Amino acid sequence: MNTMHKPKKLYLINPKTPYPSYAGAEIFENSGFLPALFSADLSTTTVAALMSPHFEVTICDERITPVDFDIDTNFVALTGQILQWERTKEIAKAFRQRGKVVIIGGSYASLSYEKVRPYCDILVRGEIDEVANDIFSEIAEGNWKDEYVGTVPDLANSPLPRWDLYPHNRALIGSIQVSRGCPFQCEFCDVIQYVGRKQRHKPVPRILQELDNLYALGFRRTFIADDNFTVHRKKAKEILLALKEWNEKREGQKMAFSTQLSLDAARDDEMLRMLQEAGFGGVFIGIETPNADSLKEVKKFQNVGVDSAEKYSVLWNTECLLLEV
Ligand code: SF4
Structure with a gap:
């Protein structure tokens, strides 16, 4: 038996x-x-x-x-x-x-x-x-x-997604998450209620392992499904450098990336250059309003005093296709 x-x-x-x-x-x-x-x-x-x-x-x-x-x-x-x-x-x-x-x-x-x-x-x-x-x-x-x-996990313990169980051939672009959480406090945001205001990252080798898997499945475009990819500047730059080096090793078509970030990233010339060099072709940004009083009312303090139109054009000129959300 x-x-x-x-x-x-x-x-x-x-x-x-x-x-x-x-x-x-x-x-x-x-x-x-x-x-x-x-x-x-x-x-x-x-x-x-x-x-x-x-x-x-x-x-x-x-x-x-x-x-x-x-x-x-x-x-x-x-x-x-x-x-x-x-x-x-x-x-x-x-x-x-x-x-x-x-x-x-x-x-x-x-x-x-x-x-x-x-x-x-x-x-x-x-x-x-x-x-x-x-x-x-x-x-x-x-x-x-x-x-x-649940708990507030260390993302080093997050598993590799089971793409083998998923009809990935029906998706135009792949997805990867490299961090969870955002330190800002926009009052309309459920992300910070759900995953908190301390941003946690996956280790770089794990990120590259996930990218290897997506590339092997045939994806040449990947959405980095983070809610604010660049908010932790030092960590974001470490990851961007790794993405650039990873992309340089692709013998065929490079991977094109897109993600979500906050407008304050446009203040950082090095960040913009690194996004471009890593292969980013699109970013989603929440502008909501240029009105300072409204921004304060919804606790979107990071955009108070920022000239949205000017930063928008900085990003546009960096050839990051800009979409507002
Ligand atoms: S910047 Fe984005 S992710 Fe961060 S709190 Fe505001 S809406 Fe949420």
């Missing part, structure tokens, strides 16, 4: 959003092609890596693949942001009616947990990188708690 332990099955879903994304990749499907995404999803692939020692994981990114409500699975896990909440509820209800155990985590579940609680069997709040092994071993053993709360 085969006494080998069979891993439990877990269906990990990133629900679709109700509106087209601003990157507009929906145009592919609407033009008769297969559905495509602007950037590959880091949340499901990272969480899948944390789950994999305990489960046989199947990822569904609903923006490109419909949810299979008849899938053979023991557990269903949902992640997502506020925009995805209505769809998350629908999916959670449907699977619970089918007798599946539903787990919900992610940024919305972390910040609005009292709203999420009624829709799941297991609620997971916060960053779980350091406690995932305990969480998922308890769940796999059928010995779970109703709620788990």
